[in-house]
Amino acid sequence: MMYYGKDAIMDVRGIGLLDYLQRYEPDNLRRVSPGVFCTKEHDSLRISNGKWYWFSQGFGGCSALDYLIKVKNLPFTTAMERLHGKAAGMPSFFAPRNHERKLALPNPSPSSERAAAYLLKRGIGQAIIDYCLRTGLLYESLPYHNAVFVGFDARGQPRYAALRGVNSSFKGEARGSDKRFAFRVRAADSAALHVFEGAVDLLSYAALETLDGRFWRRDHLLSLGGVSGNGLPPALGQFLHDERGIRKIGLHLDNDPPGRRAAECIMDCLRGRYALYDLPPPQGKDYNDWLRLRLQQGGQNDATENL
Secondary structure (H helix, E strand, O other): OOOOOHHHHHHHHOOEHHHHHHHHOHHHEEEEEOOEEEEOOOOOEEEEOOEEEEOOOOEEEOEHHHHHHHOOOOOHHHHHHHHHOOHHHOOOOOOOOOOOOOOOOOEEOOOOHHHHHHHHHOOOOHHHHHHHHHOOOEEEEEOOOOEEEEEEOOOOOEEEEEEEOOOOOOEEEOOOOOHHHOOEEOOOOOOEEEEEOOHHHHHHHHHHHHHOOOOOOOOEEEEOOOOOOOOOOHHHHHHHHHOOOOOEEEEOOOOOHHHHHHHHHHHHHHEOOEEEEEOOOOOOOOHHHHHHHHHHOOOOOOOOOOO
């Protein structure tokens, strides 16, 4: 019997059902409506937003592997044999891409006072801001004075930059940004990873950790650069590829329909391989809302849930 290691299983788990059917079973795929498909064999098996659900049977999944096991009733090893040879040629959020984008970072301002003031106003403490400025994770740009949140790859090279207007609602990304390397703060040694939609949510959680008397960099912190609910986010797939010691993942995504769908999809994709925790903010839409509510109440509120 063929043995498959964790890396091989992760590669195969990264194959979405729609990609698999489009490439290897196109005659078994039917379009129902924009962005929604079903199989010709099972009209009630619907595929959308990176997930599939068989309504007549009351279950679903995220990957092609789930489909072959649950719908086609193939043993795990047989399903792996069918997909493993195809993984190299299929889109997968776990596998690094061969090409690198050229990141065009905005020019830095001589001072980051406006960016720091913006984050202070959002409730994020000066010590956290100073750490980010000192390590190059954060700076202020010219000519627009946006706060720039920089994401680095495992070699320490900048590969991503999220832009936030400090006096407006502007949100964007620097040209050439690669979402696989979205803003993150690595811990020195931890098996736990906390996941957020954006950089401000991540830093808000860091502030909450400080508020609750915990060292805010004891675990890995990762932002996704937004969510789509379409399979495993590239930033999360890349981080798990780079940090093989992760055992626990906390999903701190927003309390809105996109955030809830994304959390559900991620848990479907990773279930059985990690200890997973769905931890949206106890109150408010996102973790910055929750932080500011805690601060308004003098920090006297239920402590933020931790892994």
